Amino acid sequence: MHALTTLSPPSARLRLRQVSRTYANGVRALRGISLDIPAGLYGLLGPNGAGKSSLMRTIATLQPMDDGTITFDGDDIFANVTAHRARLGYLPQDFGVYPGVSAQVLLDHLALLKGLIHKGERRAQVDALLQQVNLWEHRTRAVSGYSGGMRQRFGIAQALLGAPQLLIVDEPTAGLDPMERTRFYNLLSEVGEQVVVLLSTHIVEDVRQLCARMAIVVQGQVVREGVPDELVRELMGRVFIRTVSRQQSFASSPALRELSRTLHAGRARVRLLATPERADVPHETAAPTEPTLEDVYFDALAESSSS
């Protein structure tokens, strides 16, 4: 297991200690996860079924944990779930809406549920959020008739209701076109300056671009945690690239193992990782290359599976 690069950042607001959860069907979704998450964007990476959504739902108090503690700004989130939810914004991976209800009405309804009980304030915030997510022109249309991007924008608008201190967004850019994605991330970055934003995504480079810190979760455990650039820097000089025929396999050796393989123009481009001790040894058939966060991700996955 790779050592976690930074265990305790100085300004952690969200702290998880030994969080575990096993579902009724026996699946161990979370296995003793411990994390310290400061303000700003925090990325969660991991393969499907790794436990990211379970972790996020647990932090959103939507499911209980079997063991461990979670505190936000020092408060146990399960001790007073209402108080926690009052400062929470949550955008689930998949959400639906009541058919035939307009964005404005539905947002107003959610604002009320959120605790924005004064009509004027609520209306101002709803209108501003509709503007912010570029839905003002479509506010009277039923959300159930929105396109995927519009619906996702509605999702982030509702998550931002009530000025949340902790924003949990679970794979928010799935199905968005590049422009929408960029707009969405800009919005998140803007919000994330003051609050904790927990972002789960499969687009690894987005994490490097956006998140001050990140964690890679595999099989319910955190296998990497730290600042993305630092994690990448750790692999500096150890990543090589080699182009081989499609059928040719690469026999991993103690010194060099395959990280990933992509097909390109009928040939396979293989990224390889050398062990730290052997990194300075020249490899005849492989050319050194700049490491990426994706290399970190694959390295973490490989280590996790080998262990």
Place this chain on the structure above:
Amino acid sequence: MTRLLGLAAFELRYQSMRLTFLATLLCLAFIPFALVATGFGPRADAVNGAFIVTESLAIVSLVSVFALPLLCVHAMLRDDEHGMRPLIDVQPVQRGVLLAVRFAVVLSLLLAVLLCCTALLAALPAVLPVRPDRLVAFELAPYARAFVWLVLPNALWCTAILCAVAAATRSTLATFVGAVCIYAGYLVTALMVDSPLMAGTRPSTPELLARVAVLDPFGLSAFFEQTRYLPPTQRSDYVLQVRGHLLQNRLLVLGLAALCVAPLLWLDARAARGTARLRVLGAWWPRRVRRVVNADRVTPATHVVPIVQPHTHGLFSWWQTARAVAALESRVLLRSWPLLLLLVVWVVVISIEADGQLRSGDYGTRVMATTSQLAGAVPQALELLGALCVLYFAVEVFGRARVVHFAGIRDATPAAGTAMLAGKLLALFMVPLLLTVTGYGTTVAVHLAAGGLPIEWDVLVAHVLVSLLPLAITTAMAAALHVLLGQRWLAMLAGLVLLVFRGQGAALGAEHPLWRFGAAPAITWSDLSGYGPGLVSWFAFQATWVLGVVVWLTLAAGLWPRGEVLPLLTRLRRAPTLLQQGLGHHGRRALLVVALLFVCTVTGMAWTTTVHQSWTSSREALAHRADYERRYAHLMRVAQPSITHVELSVDIVPRAARAAISGTLQLTNTTTQVVDTLYVTFPTSVARVTWTRRVPQFTVHAADSVQRVYTLALARPLLPDSTMVLPLDVQLDGGGIRADGNPVDIVANGTYLHSTEFLPRFGFVRGRVLRDSVERQALGLPVLRDTMLLAPASHSDSLSAAAAQQGQSPAWYSATVTIHTDHDQVAHGPGQLVSSSEAEDSGAGAPSGRRSFTYARRTPGTPAFVISSGRYAVLRDTVHTAYGAIPVEVWHNPRHAAPAARLLAVSARSLTQLVQDFGAYPHDVLRVIEVSSQWRFGAYAMPGSIYLTESRGMLSDARADDVDLLLRRIGHEIAHEWWGHAVNPLDVEGRLLLVETLARYAEQLLVQRTQGEATVRAMLGFEEDRYFRSRWVGERPLLTIIDEDGLFYGKGALAMHAMRHLLGDSVVLRVARNVLTTHAGPRGTATAAGFVEALMTAAPDSAARRVVHEWFAERVIYDFAVDTAALLPSDAGTAVTAKFRVTRTALVDSAGQSVERTQPLDGEMLPVGLRGRDGRWDMLRARAVRGVVVLDTVVRWPVERVEIDAERVWLERDRSDNGKQRSTGT
């Protein structure tokens, strides 16, 4: 084919392994269990006989409609609900094929469930304890035929309709509403054709029965039509015949099923294309409004999001959240077209029900529109459909957020679970509220359209509130179940089970309402007394359940699933934590307080309704009666004195439903033996009997407080013909909280207190004898001899001698009664008013003084009287007869002033005519007093007074052209002033012939004079139907009846009609007057045998004597049918040729058993009627020869119809084939 089989196999496996399917199976399997365990059906029918089996299976198929949507929805909508539709639709299998397979599987599963029910129905009689007399040898055929011809087609068309609705609408709610509509359609069909199943009051004619038989979608009516006149023993052997109307009916429903299945694909495809359109259609109104609302909403100048901190604490925040949830849910609900459709169907159902209410007078007569009469159309339908709709809509309201994946967002908000639950609860309550408001609103519309008495808004509000409270409890229960169980279909099924148990649990042994959540004693409305004292009990139970649902709801709010829905057991295990999170400190404390309060209330209610107020289960009541017979049967042979005068003070407290009766009874020993001990038996309903006054004549030797039998040892034996005075001190209390409902005799307005409710009887009380042979056997009692109920006719000679010497037993008595009542009421007692006074009351809490009325019946009258008291208005008239003037009074509810005026006129007219018929009126006055409709009788005659229930005659609609019910009813009761209260026949078999049958005869005389002979014939149709439905192998001749209403009313009325035609009214009246002259008074010895003997003597010839004898002393029916008929018009008139088949069936004793013998009629002269276009009837007579009657004649006028026995003077089984119209040719 392989693919289809594979699809079907998958579907079958998938659906049958679901928990909800298993729950459905269990729920439906409970029905046969309940039917067998409770001994469903008439007592004379075997529970495993063909009749009950067929009826039970048809009912099971009807009830399955409520569970069927579960299967249909899952089969037709799961692709959409679970987002699999695109994956399915791209597969190379046609959507229609897929849906057809799913339809077939749903049908197969339903049939499998129904087959299980059939098997259970067949097996359970052998397993459960069933009365031996209700079992016959097992036969497979009734089960098989009922399943194939009733259950299978019913399942097919119901499944087809619901699958089509699900596929076409792609809406769960619409499918459930479809199920409600099927049931509503069944109701509407039944009501529109006045089905006998709906307890319609219109006389059943063959045409009506045929119409019902063809249109009833569940085939029950067609089966009933086939078995209508079969006696129970034949019904048990009757195997369903698939012919005639039943065949037409089955073909009709199969055609309906085909119509639904065929366009399934088309509907589904159309719905797929048109969903958006439908939504737009459904949403156009709110959207337009919204546009207007938003028109002034300008684009914000900036999109900087203002920082607003959430407020998650405090009542205001809680209320805002609840309101928001309620608003959103209501918005979605109110814009859903299934709800609108439901409301439309509901309005139609209530309109037809309300029209039915207006036709609900006895014998199908029309009733004047009053608020309570029309409001009566709503409660029963609302209780059933409203509760079902609540359960169905709860699935939508509580399941929608998860189905559309909105729950994730919602649950992450800080909104309190209690607020969300409250909001959804409010939204769900919109459903019963809308149904209630539209239901009662419809009755108002019908009222305005029908005219009648003015609308009484206070009455309407009372009905609305009483309807809404149980529905509110059901709504809360449904909400709590959804939250606690966490699975929408299970919650719905659990709700259904609770509802069924609430309604039918008493039959399964859970008689006390506290065993059945939501149950309460029934209450009915009366214009005089409102809901009466029963309202207190009803409200106490409802309040208990309100507390109960508050506990449920508080628990549910605490366990409201946020995010992950944990399995029920897990949630229960984690309940303390979840409650801590969900409720908070104050919430938990509130839960504890409410739970404690509920427990205390239930405990208090249990004590109040079982200890403080006595509670007797039906089993215990039977045991008490058996015990009474065992302990006191010997008193039948013990000489006891009779009451010959009563001197009473009756102190009524109407609002408290209490009365204190004190005074004395003068007892006379009318026997020939010395009496040294009195066995005084009071009604078990009296609250207290006190023997405190020191009277030296007797000592209380024994007191049986259970049976209310007191044994008094007389200090000095009472010799024959000597008298003594017995003090009386009795308390009646009908108030308080009672589990079995409150008595309705003493009420705030309209008290009707019969003397049998407080006066004792002496010796053995025959009315307490158990009459059911199986119950007697089960309780170890000997076989009942009829002599325990009534003396045999052969004893009339000895009884006549005793009566002529000492007077009748029980003796007639005179009475002086002083009634004290509230200051605003007038009271009535036996005889004439002697004095009245008004006194200031010193009692604490009394608003003002009390009033006293003293009545005296100076000459002895039949041994009973009634005390009444109420806020009555009185109308008066005087009838001048050849024998003197008779005052006539009508005491009525002031709100019924208009019908009271007609009542007075009808009473005066009837009295005038009956005096002419029967001779001098035997009493001083005729008072007609309106009493509460909570009494089940139509009217009741006492000497000089008639008690008429407000809804059964009083409010009959004079504008209608049907038989005048008021005239019939009043005429009948006035006739009792002679037949019952002047002539009181001996207590021997046949006595009711002289009481009830002659009153029926008086009705015919009055109706014939006022409305004509055609109306009399229409009346007789009802009597015929009543008689044939009551017929069985143990039938007695009229001469020896005991208390069979099918005989003394039904056959008796037909017999008297036949006598009128055979002998003429003048002869019959002469015989009747002779009986009155000879036997009127306390020493009268009239018997049915004497009356019939007089009729035979008056008959002109032996043929007529034989007819008289056959009607009264035999059990004979006839069957006439037209074989061929030709009505050929010519210049000379009409040539009539007709041939009829005529048979006679007699019930005769053979080898100790009664058997039917049918033979062709030979030698009898039978009447054949010819009817012209103008309604003219000409009666001809033709002789029967070896079962055939031939008519061949020419008449000089155009004949429209030829019919045998058109005047209804023969007892004919089926009149539908008695004649032919000219237009039908030969």
